Amino acid sequence: MRYLPLTPAERSEMLTVIGAATIDDLFADVPAEARLPGPVPGLPNHASEMAVERHMSALAAQNLSAGTAPFFLGAGAYRHHIPASVDHLIQRGEFLTAYTPYQPEIAQGTLQVLFEFQTQVARLFGTEVANASMYDGSTACWEAVAMAGRITRRRKVVLCGGLHPHYGATIETMAKFTGDQIERQVPVLTAEPDHGALIAAIDGETSCVVVQYPDILGRIPDLPAIAAAAQAHGALLIAVVTEPVALGLIEAPGKLGADIVVGEGQSLSVGLQFGGPYLGLFGCREKFVRQMPGRLCGQTVDADGRRGFVLTLSTREQHIRREKATSNICTNAGLCALAFSIHMTLLGGEGLARLARVNHDRARQTAEALSAVGGVEVLNSAFVNEFTVLLRRDAREVVRELADYGVLGGVSLGRLYPDRPELGHALLVTATETTTDQDIHALAAILGEVLANAHEGSPT
Structure with missing residues (x-):
């Protein structure tokens, strides 16, 4: 039986209130060529559960997967490699069911895990503070750009040529709605990154410079030189880490002058999983903490002097500030953050x-x-x-x-x-x-x- 929660009259009334003529008007931002005029071609209108399972299994068998x-x-x-203990621990009931605490102080175990996770990310990135996780690396990168705009009150963003193109595309997509001017460079096939053009693009109107570390070609950029150039013009340096394992061998970007460090935590116990869910990492200088998106868990003591954990900052989120929120982030990737934290603890x-x-x-x-x-x-x-x-x-x-x-x-x-x-x-x-x-x-x-x-x- 189909689930139809609204009658045609109710739909019509809702469209009238918001000033839309049809439901299709709600998808005006989706290009017409990306929208289907009807059902997906080639798919039957209905099929039995067993038939669908057989068909999907046959399609899956055509994959050449990472482990084979x-x-x-x-x-x-x-x-x-993901240790077996990680999967065992994240499936414990007290972890698996605690998605994100909207009445946070009653979920002390979840808050403690997130507090430990924040500590690990801050130490990994070399930053003074880190939040309780974000959706993934690319959206965390955009949030860093938006945060830099709030701090500097500028709108020019310079993206290094070595930034992953998907991260650059995410920034450009979101910037359409904020008015940020994106200056995006492309990689040049040289043994070492040439930062001359990047540094030359920084001026008094620049909000931030976004540099991947290591970059999309695997090269190691000179973060201190770029940080000095950004600082000379009052801009912020955002370092992007897509492979956190690399930070076990090279210096943490926060110690090399990066003001904000973001990244993807998938490498450590999240798995490939055909593209998601993944885990966004976010750290910054403490003086910028009130502009940081997402959630921040803190440690305190209760009335009896016992150690306890609280949700220290979350006022930027949609569930509290709604249309006044400065961030699109309204939850944290709790289970993925837990897996990351367990793996980091084991290592x-x-x-x-x-x-x-x-x-x-x-x-x-x-x-x-x-x-x-x-x-x-x-x-x-x-x-x-x-x-x-x-x-x-x-x-x-x-x-x-x-x-x-x-x-x-x-x-x-x-x-x-x-x-x-x-x-x-x-x-x-x-x-x-x-x-x-x-x-x-x-x-x-x-x-x-x-x-x-x-x-x-x-x-x-």
Whole structure:
């Protein structure tokens, strides 16, 4: 039975009150070409539950999943080992059912977990304060840009060329509604990032500079130099970390001059999961805390002097301030934050450093193997667990052919930047602690075969 909570008359009355002629008017911001005129083509109007299960299982069987093939994909979503204890603990009833505390002080366990999570993120990022999590890295990045605008009262935003294009696209989408002027650069295929153009773009009208660390090509930007240039013009530096494991090996961005640090926490126990849910991380200087989006849990003592936890800041959220809210964030990714916090607790500081070194060693071995393949050039002079190689063929075609051989060989820059043909031969390769010697050998051998076959068959 269909669930129809409103009658046609009630719908008509609601549309009249808000000044819309039809329901379609409510979707005016969605481009017409993105809207379907009717039901999805090719799908039956109805099917039995068993038929749907069989059909979906058949579709799923066509996937080449991360755990069944040599896997070298990254670009903001990483495959790491998730300890079995993490999954066991997050499924305990007291954690699994505590989504987000709207009557916070009665959920002391949830508040304590979030308090510990905030402490871990602040130490990881090198910031004085961190919030209780956000939706994902890209929306956290936008929230940082909006926060910088409130602090500086400026509207110009400079995005470095090494920022993940999906993060840049999220910022541009949201800026349509705020009037922020986005100056977005594109990556240049050099061994080390050239910050000359980025620094030259900073002026007295600049609200913030957004820099990914490491960047989309796996390179390590010079954050202190960029921070000094931003500070000279009264702008803020926002550092974006898409791979938090890297911070076990390189210095925390907050200690290098970043005013706000945001990132994606998926690497640590959230899993790939075909794109979500993920986990947004957010830290900043303490003097900016009242402009920070999301929630902040604090520690105190009760009337009897016992340790307790409270929701210290949440007045920016929609559930309290509604249309006056300065943030789109109205909850926290509680279960994902819990998984992240458990994994970080199991690792500890020394464990995270060891994990980062293993990742780097695996990536270095992969880079050495690929550099010996004809038609492959390793671009980076420095990297953690992600680097870029230049191929003599279009990387998108190579990725597809590698997949036909059962190898997920990397992310083509041409797919991330379809309008930048000069990036078409670049391939982003990632290795983690899950990468084996056999995986590296398979990638190098099959990539060599793919490139050699194409070379032999090409007219010269």
